[in-house]
Amino acid sequence: xxxxxxxxxxxxxxxxEKVALVILLALALIAPSFVYPLFLVRILTFVLFASxxxxxxxxxxLLGFGHAAFFGLASYAVAQSAKTLPITPEIAxxxxxxxxxxxxxxxxxxxxxxxGLYFAMITLALAQIVxxxxxxxxxxxxxxxIQSVPRGHFLGLIDLSDNMVMYxxxxxxxxxxxxxxxxxxxxxxxxxxxxxxDNEARAISLGYDANAIKLIAFTISAGLAGLAGGLxxxxxxxxxxxxxxxxxxxxxxxxxxxxxAATTIGPVLGAVVVVAMQNYFAPFGAWVLVFQGxxxxxxxxxxxxxxVGVIDMLAKAWVDKSGKAY
Amino acid sequence: MGLILExxxxxxxxxxxxxxxxxxxxxxxxxxxxxxxPNGAGKTTTFNLLTKFxxxxxxxxxxxxxxxxxxxxxxxxxxxxxxxxxxxxxFGEMTVAQNVRVALQRQLKIALQxxxxxxxxxxxxxxxxxxxxxxxxxDFRSIKAKELSYGRKRALEIATTLAMDPELLLLxxxxxxxxxxxxxxxxxxxxxxxxxxxxxxVEHNLSVVSSLCDRITVLTRGxxxxxxxxxxxxxxPAVIEAYLGTGHA
Numbered sequence: 341x342x343x344x345x346x347x348x349x350x351x352x353x354x355x356x357e358k359v360a361l362v363i364l365l366a367l368a369l370i371a372p373s374f375v376y377p378l379f380l381v382r383i384l385t386f387v388l389f390a391s392x393x394x395x396x397x398x399x400x401x402l403l404g405f406g407h408a409a410f411f412g413l414a415s416y417a418v419a420q421s422a423k424t425l426p427i428t429p430e431i432a433x434x435x436x437x438x439x440x441x442x443x444x445x446x447x448x449x450x451x452x453x454x455x456g457l458y459f460a461m462i463t464l465a466l467a468q469i470v471x472x473x474x475x476x477x478x479x480x481x482x483x484x485x486i487q488s489v490p491r492g493h494f495l496g497l498i499d500l501s502d503n504m505v506m507y508x509x510x511x512x513x514x515x516x517x518x519x520x521x522x523x524x525x526x527x528x529x530x531x532x533x534x535x536x537x538d539n540e541a542r543a544i545s546l547g548y549d550a551n552a553i554k555l556i557a558f559t560i561s562a563g564l565a566g567l568a569g570g571l572x573x574x575x576x577x578x579x580x581x582x583x584x585x586x587x588x589x590x591x592x593x594x595x596x597x598x599x600x601a602a603t604t605i606g607p608v609l610g611a612v613v614v615v616a617m618q619n620y621f622a623p624f625g626a627w628v629l630v631f632q633g634x635x636x637x638x639x640x641x642x643x644x645x646x647x648v649g650v651i652d653m654l655a656k657a658w659v660d661k662s663g664k665a666y
Numbered sequence: 667m668g669l670i671l672e673x674x675x676x677x678x679x680x681x682x683x684x685x686x687x688x689x690x691x692x693x694x695x696x697x698x699x700x701x702x703x704p705n706g707a708g709k710t711t712t713f714n715l716l717t718k719f720x721x722x723x724x725x726x727x728x729x730x731x732x733x734x735x736x737x738x739x740x741x742x743x744x745x746x747x748x749x750x751x752x753x754x755x756x757f758g759e760m761t762v763a764q765n766v767r768v769a770l771q772r773q774l775k776i777a778l779q780x781x782x783x784x785x786x787x788x789x790x791x792x793x794x795x796x797x798x799x800x801x802x803x804x805d806f807r808s809i810k811a812k813e814l815s816y817g818r819k820r821a822l823e824i825a826t827t828l829a830m831d832p833e834l835l836l837l838x839x840x841x842x843x844x845x846x847x848x849x850x851x852x853x854x855x856x857x858x859x860x861x862x863x864x865x866x867x868v869e870h871n872l873s874v875v876s877s878l879c880d881r882i883t884v885l886t887r888g889x890x891x892x893x894x895x896x897x898x899x900x901x902x903p904a905v906i907e908a909y910l911g912t913g914h915a
Contacts, residue, residue: 523780523781523783524780524781526783526784527779527780527781527782527783527784528771528774528776528777528778528779528780528782528784528786528787529777529778529779529780529782530780530784531760531764531767531768531771531784531787532768532771532777532778534757534759534760535757535760535765535768537759538756538757538758538759538760539755539756539757539758541719541751541755542751542755542756542757543757543768544739544740545717545739545740545742545743545748545749545750545751545755546743546748546768546769546772546826546830547740547741547742547743547744547772547830548740548772549738549740550740553778556778556780560780602759
């Protein structure tokens with residue numbers, strides 16, 4: 341063994357992961373010339389949502405089953421505030437992030453006391469409360485949701501009503517959220533978070549307050565899920581019950597598992613695959629869910645860590661074959 | 667020399683079952699102290715009480731004369747007490763070097779700052795490497811901890827524990843599940859770091875206990891049976907009876 345810098349992982353992933361992220365960013369910059377911008381907006385918001393969920397699922401080892409509550413809460417908060425208050429879209433989105441993060445503190449505080457299945461059940465129960473709240477309150481308009489939300493003017497200057505302009509606005513906000521997430525994962529705090537995930541008792545014996553550390557992750561994840569929900573509501577000018585539905589909570593788990601948990605690019609790939617599938621299979625109606633189910637089962641049975649696991653394997657084989665040492 | 671750790675009438679009940687009753691343990695500064703006893707004697711419960719992973723039903727725990735009975739487990743390292751685990755406890759998905767570094771990190775102000783880059787921890791790399799060198803794991807620094815052999819995981823756990831620079835080390839069966847060579851290696855490691863620290867261990871391997879420990883406390887049925895050095899304890903008829911049954915006494 342040669343000595344390798346401590347920052348590097350022994351796996352080949354870091355190498356291709358970075359390259360792939362840069363390529364995807366370049367694609368994101370030019371894509372609206374070829375693809376319908378609102379479809380791309382949907383992809384971006386779900387990539388952000390899945391990445392945020394991955395922080396608690398992949399890096400904190402918490403199987404939350406109610407993350408749609410944070411996505412949806414911000415969705416409603418942004419829609420209602422943009423519609424009724426004289427505020428600019430970025431303020432509305434900040435407001436959405438704030439309420440989601442605040443609810444994340446409360447829900448997280450209640451849920452992290454329990455582990456595994458119990459944690460999942462508590463988050464599901466809390467998310468159902470949020471769902472029924474929005475199904476009941478008058479201003480959320482039940483099944484109709486909050487419609488024709490004005491996109492407004494960014495900073496009071498740039499009109500977002502054009503889909504192309506809206507796309508680049510979303511891309512900018514998305515990048516802030518995504519890069520922040522990457523920093524959290526690769527920070528001193530991120531190291532401790534992974535330690536708590538790998539062995540909670542040992543992390544406690546090293547002097548770390550495991551519950552506080554999990555709560556920070558849960559809050560950040562809730563806030564970023566809110567950012568995704570807010571962007572989504574503003575772009576599609578709609579906040580509806582499907583944004584807080586438990587099916588959405590299940591979908592985000594699916595995205596992370598298909599892509600590869602506890603990797604930075606896994607949720608990105610997973611979200612792209614699931615959203616694209618829903619879009620292109622839409623003509624088949626309810627069959628989309630059947631396709632999704634089949635693909636999910638195949639992924640879980642045949643891939644060890646989703647798409648990333650497969651690429652890892654191929655990359656490793658290539659490295660071994662070409663004799664290139666990492 | 668003074669006492670570093672002392673318990674006063676330490677008692678733990680689980681429902682009607684009294685797992686630990688009125689244990690008065692005294693650990694002297696600088697000693698290597700062993701806690702032994704047959705299965706079900708309450709060693710592990712006592713250990714978990716001392717490490718605060720369990721709360722006692724009654725009684726007191728004093729560390730350097732200070733009452734730590736109601737402390738939280740995560741507060742002990744700050745006071746100077748670090749424990750190890752019976753099943754080797756490493757952070758499997760992290761590299762060997764990261765395992766040690768995450769322990770060193772706690773002393774820094776930036777330990778929990780999620781807005782700082784990972785490079786702010788580079789200042790700890792040399793220290794981490796020298797600790798790995800000390801336990802013979804330097805060459806494995808970039809390997810994921812879960813890929814190490816069992817004996818090396820134990821060595822890594824010791825390096826991580828040393829990174830905390832504790833005054834008192836609580837070891838839960840440090841040689842359990844190890845092969846002969848590894849037992850000797852771990853025993854040598856324990857001996858070398860006991861020069862400047864106090865050690866309390868729960869241990870089954872009597873040859874390790876006899877060669878390492880200055881003082882031995884024998885527990886049976888939740889109470890202290892005998893206390894003394896190896897020669898006193900091993901000749902005590904009550905101990906022989908507790909371990910082997912009356913027929914051999």
